[in-house]
Amino acid sequence: MTQVAENAAGTGELALLADLVSGGDVVVLSGAGLSTESGIPDYRGETGRRRRAEPMTYQAFTGSEAARRRYWARAHLGRRHMAAARPNAGHRAVAELQRRGLLAGIITQNVDGLHQAAGADGVIELHGSLDRVVCLGCGQRTPRGRLEARLRDANPGFEARAEAINPDGDAVIPDEAAAAFRVVPCERCGGVLKPDVVFFGENVPPARVRDCYALTGAAGALLVLGSSLAVLSGYRFVRHAARHGVPVAIVNRGATRGDEHAAVRLDAPLGATLTALLGELGR
Template sequence: MAVIFDPLRGRTRPSASNPDEDIIDELIAGAAGGGTEDWVVLTGAGMSTDSGVPDYRGPDAVPRQPMTIQTFMSHPDQRARYWARSWVGWPRMRGSRPNAGHLGLAQLPVAGVITQNVDGLHQKAAAEEGSSSPVIDLHGSLDRVICLARGHMFDRDWVQRRLSELNPDFAELVGIDPIDVETAPDGDVDLEETQDFKVLDCPECDGILKPDVVYFGDSVPASRLQAANRICDEAEGIVVLGSSLAVLSGLRFVRAAAKASKPVVIVTDGPTRGDELADYRSISRVTEFVDAWAFRRIQGDDGKLPL
C-alpha cells in the first residue's frame, strides 16, 4: 500500500487573528458590503466530526492510511478489501445526521458551499432548513456507486443489499458487529480479514464498481471543478470551515482567492496548509463558530471589521 505523505508535518496551530465576534462581524457585513451572500464556503472533515464522522488530521484523529485509486485498481483482493470495509461501515455512515454546524450554515444564504466531505450531510441540512445555496460535492458522494467501464450509476443502498445477499455470513465469519464499529471519514472501517468477501460487478456490463468518490491519487472530475471555480470566481471572499487544506483540491481555491486579493477566513482548531494566506483565523470548533454566525445574522448586526 502506498504511504500517504502528510503535508501538515511540522506545522503548528496558529493563534487566532481576532476574537470570533469580530470575524463574524466581517462575515455578516460581506466582503464587498453585500452581506453573507458575498462568501463561498469550503468545508472539510472537521465540519462533520460532531455528527460522529471522524477526520483524518484533527487533534484527536486516529492515524489512518486511506486507500489510493492505484491500490483499488491493482488487484481484485484490494477491491474486496475496500468493499468489505465499506459494507460494514455504510449503515453507520448512512445514519449520520447533520450537526448544528451543518444546520447553521444551511440557514445562511451564502454564495455556495463546496465540500470536500463525501457524507452528504450538507444536502440533508439544506433539505431540513430549506436552503437554496448550491452545494458541490468536490470529492463525490458515498451514496452513489459508479461503473468504471461505462459510467453506469447505482444507488448505494441497492449495492448494499446486493452485497449483503452475496455475503450473508460475512459479519459472523469475521466476528464483528456493524453497530459497534467506528467508521473512517470515507465510510469504511478497519478490518483485516476481507479475502472471503464477494464483490459485486456492474450488473449492466460486468465492469468494476467503486463509490462515486475521489480517492487519494485520483482527480476531481473536470465538470465538477469548473462548477466550483465558477462559484469561487463570482464570490467576493472565501470561508474555510474544518479543513486542514492538506490536499490541493481544496487549497487551490484559497490560493486563487488570495491571489485575487479576496479576503480569506479560516476556521478550524488545528493547523492548515493555508494559514499564511488567511486574513482572519479562528481556532474555535467549527460547530460553535457557525452556530454563532447564524445566530448573529438572525440578530441583524451590521458591524464590520475593516481589512
C-alpha cells in the same frame, strides 16, 4: 492583517466574520472538520491524529482484486455507521446562511451528504458522494443502497466486528474476514464497481474544478470551514480567491495551510461558532 481567535470564537473575531459574511455572495468550502461533530472521523484533525488509517488509493483499488474485496468488505460494514450520521449544528448553520440568501455556493470536500441532509442545495461535491456507485467499465451510476442489498445477498451471515471507522466510510476489520467477502459486478456490463468518490491518487473531474474556480473567483468572500487545506484539491481555491482579491475567512480547529491568505481566522469549534455567527448576523 490576519485576525486569530485561539481555541474559542471571541466577540471581536466573530464580529469581523459576521461583517464579512453579511456582504453576501459568500462561497463556503467545507472539509472533514465540519462533520466530526456528527461522529465522522477525519484524517488530519483531532480525530485523525489519534488513528493510523491509510486511505484507499485509486491505483490499489483498480490494480488488485484483493484490494477491491478488502475495500468493499470494510465499506459494507462501515456504511452502517455513515448512514446513521446526522447533520450537526454546523451543517444546519450553513443551510440557514443559504436560506438567508448570503451564499453564492457551497463546495464540500466531504463525501457524506450531510450538507444536503441539513437542507442545503446546489452543493458541489468536490470529491463525490458515498451515496452513489459508478462502474469503471460502462460508466453507469447507481444508488449505493442497491449495491448494499446485492452485497447482503452475496454475503449471508457476514457479521465482522469493526475495530474502527475511517473517514471514507470503511471499517477496520480482520484480514481473514475481508478475504472471504464476495464482491458483485456491475449489473449492466459485469464491470468493476467503485464508490462514486475521488480516491487518493485520482483526479477531480476537470469540469467540476472549473466550476469551483469560477465560483471562488467571483465570490464576495470565501469561507473555509473545518479543513486543514493540506490537500491541493481544496487549497488551490483559497489561493485562487486570494489572487482575485476575494477575502478569505477560515474557521478550523488548528492551523491550516491557507492561514497566510486569511483576512479572518478563528481557531474554534465549528458548530458553536457558526451558530453564534447566525446570532450575530441576526442582530
